[in-house]
Amino acid sequence: MIVTADRVLTPGRTLAPGWVQVEGEHIAQVGEGGPPSSIAQVEERRPSAAGASRPLHLTGTLVPGFVDTHCHGGGGGSFTVGDADEAATVARAHLAHGTTSLVASLVTDEVDRLDRSVRVLGELVDDGVLAGVHLEGPWLSADFCGAHEPSLLRPPSPEDVDRLLAAGGDALRMVTIAPELDGALDAVRRVVDAGVVVGVGHTDATWEQARAAIDSGATVATHLFNQIRGLHHRHPGPIAALLEDERVWVELISDGVHVHPAMLRLAERSARGRIVLVTDAMGAAAAADGDYHLGPIHVQVRDGVARTASGAIAGSTLTMAGAVRHSVSSGFTLEAAVTAATATPAASLGLTDVGRIEAGARADLVVLDDDLAVTRVMRAGSWVPAST
Numbered sequence: 001m002i003v004t005a006d007r008v009l010t011p012g013r014t015l016a017p018g019w020v021q022v023e024g025e026h027i028a029q030v031g032e033g034g035p036p037s038s039i040a041q042v043e044e045r046r047p048s049a050a051g052a053s054r055p056l057h058l059t060g061t062l063v064p065g066f067v068d069t070h071c072h073g074g075g076g077g078s079f080t081v082g083d084a085d086e087a088a089t090v091a092r093a094h095l096a097h098g099t100t101s102l103v104a105s106l107v108t109d110e111v112d113r114l115d116r117s118v119r120v121l122g123e124l125v126d127d128g129v130l131a132g133v134h135l136e137g138p139w140l141s142a143d144f145c146g147a148h149e150p151s152l153l154r155p156p157s158p159e160d161v162d163r164l165l166a167a168g169g170d171a172l173r174m175v176t177i178a179p180e181l182d183g184a185l186d187a188v189r190r191v192v193d194a195g196v197v198v199g200v201g202h203t204d205a206t207w208e209q210a211r212a213a214i215d216s217g218a219t220v221a222t223h224l225f226n227q228i229r230g231l232h233h234r235h236p237g238p239i240a241a242l243l244e245d246e247r248v249w250v251e252l253i254s255d256g257v258h259v260h261p262a263m264l265r266l267a268e269r270s271a272r273g274r275i276v277l278v279t280d281a282m283g284a285a286a287a288a289d290g291d292y293h294l295g296p297i298h299v300q301v302r303d304g305v306a307r308t309a310s311g312a313i314a315g316s317t318l319t320m321a322g323a324v325r326h327s328v329s330s331g332f333t334l335e336a337a338v339t340a341a342t343a344t345p346a347a348s349l350g351l352t353d354v355g356r357i358e359a360g361a362r363a364d365l366v367v368l369d370d371d372l373a374v375t376r377v378m379r380a381g382s383w384v385p386a387s388t
Contacts, residue, residue, distance in 0.1 A: 001381070002035050002055030005062035005367065009338050010357045019055065020062065022363040025380040029359055058367045060375060061334070064342040065100025065364025066320035067355045069174065070134060070223065070251060070278035072105050072294060074285035074319070079104040080295040082117030084124060091129050093286040094279075095384055097319035098374040100364035101131040101346065101354045103173055105280075107295035108137030108148040111160050115167045122171035128380075131351055132173030135164060136222065139187065140202035141178040146227040147314035148202065149296050156187035165194045172196050173349045176222045178203035179213035179238075192217030197349055199251070202227045203238055210238035214245050220348055221250045223280055224267060225259050226313070243270045249348035251276045252340075254327045255318040257305055261330035268332060268340075275340040276348050277323040282306050282315035325372045334372075 001022040008018030008030065015032040022028065035055060072079055075093025077086040091102050104121045106114060114135065124130045137148050139156040154160070156177060165172065175191050176199040177184050188198045200213050201222025206229075221242035229237040242248050250271045254264055258280070268275055279285060283292040284301040292299045292306070299306050299314040306314040320341050327337040346355030353362045365378040377384040 003058060003062065003365065004034065004055050005058045005060065007061040008357060009061065009063045009335060011343065014335060018062070020357060020363075020365065022378075022381050025363055027357065027359055027361050027363050030357055058376065060370065061368045062357070063338045063366050063368060064355050064357050064361075065366055065377070065379060066098045066324075066341045067101040067131070067345040067351065068094065068099045068279050068281075068320050069103045069132075069276060069345045069349050070105050070136075071099075071102055071281045071285075072107065072315050073283035073292075074279075074281050074287065076283055076287040078283045078293065079121060080107055080109070080117070080293070082113065082120050084120055087121055087124055088129055090283075091124075094281070094319060095377060095379060096374075097286060097321045098366040098377050099320045100366075100377065100379045101351060103132045103134050103349065104130050105134040105136050107297070108140065108145070108152045109295050110152060111138070111163065114138070114164060118164060118167040118172065122167075122169060125171035130171075131354075132349060133168055133171050134174040134176070134199075135168075135172070136176045136201070139175075139177045139181060139184065141180065141204045143204045144178070144202045144227040144229070146202065146312050147294050147297050147299065147308050152296070155182040156184055158183070158186070158190070161187050161190050165191065165196065168196070174199055174220065176201045177213070177218070178205065179209045179218070180205045185212055185216045188213055188216040188218050200238060200242060204229050205238045207236045207238065207241045210241035211245075214241065214247060219248055220276070221248055223251045223253050223258070223278060225263055226253060243267065246274070249274050249276050249344060251278045253278060253280045253316055253318065254323045254330065255279075255316045256326055258313060258316065264327065265331045268336065272336075273339075274344065275336070276345045277320065277327060277337070277340045278345070279318040279320060279323060280315050281318050284317045286319060287317075321366075321368075321372070321374045324368075328372060
């Protein structure tokens, strides 16, 4: 299959126009202008559905499939339930909005329940439905717990860490830890040694404690600016440590609710090339307002904003396409916003075959119109029916 588009965003360069050749589940070749006649002629001779044009021209901008590394739910469903069918519903809802690689995030709960949920979601990772599992809790600060149940928070004991690492196996991609907790640095090292990424978040850490976590192997700032000790000119805290260290990927929830556009721009300038757009979405993403649950917490969604009974923001109703649009309206270039929604999140979790339009990558493609709305989605070489 050959696909041409008005613009194709490739690593480091926008092709206008450009073309992509897809063979099976992967990208075979990418080029600028029109496809060479030798390739086009081969494509012309292949069997095609009645009326299909060769090559297929798409009006708009062709970008890689979005990679969301921090998502709790969507389409009315939640990963926190630990149910395979409901998790698949979440994945389908976000896929329709261009997210072709999705990591399931779990919130704080009893260790027994987390153990079960990680195992259930791990089967969907094995089946290729999900790209991994993220444990956001229970090893978080009570002072910055947000929509996590405070009574279930705890320091990371070696027994609990080992149990959840064993439950997650290769499916476990990331764990968020507050580095000031007792045993936290040992836990960071243990998780990293197991091949799992550690994020610093939901934390009251000092600058020094955050630096110690980074030196111990932490490489992600979990939704920076949200539920974390703030910046201070004499006590810089974890935000400064995470922004200034080039070893750290910086998550941002770009939805117009969680972070002011000025802070989005500040982060993008401070950590250029390291920004990771995430949704932090809960069940109301790509769904209606109403009453939901985020793990054991009851959440009310009104006018697209999710809050607990105490008023704390409880995840978002964002899609990755929405995050790209809001980032562009906040001052990001389209290229920077798309990269932050594709290549950098993939790199942050070591997902080597997604997030880029280049030869050898999985054929995950999204078509954006002039308003940056998603018009078509391809995953692993097949068009998603709901997006046609």
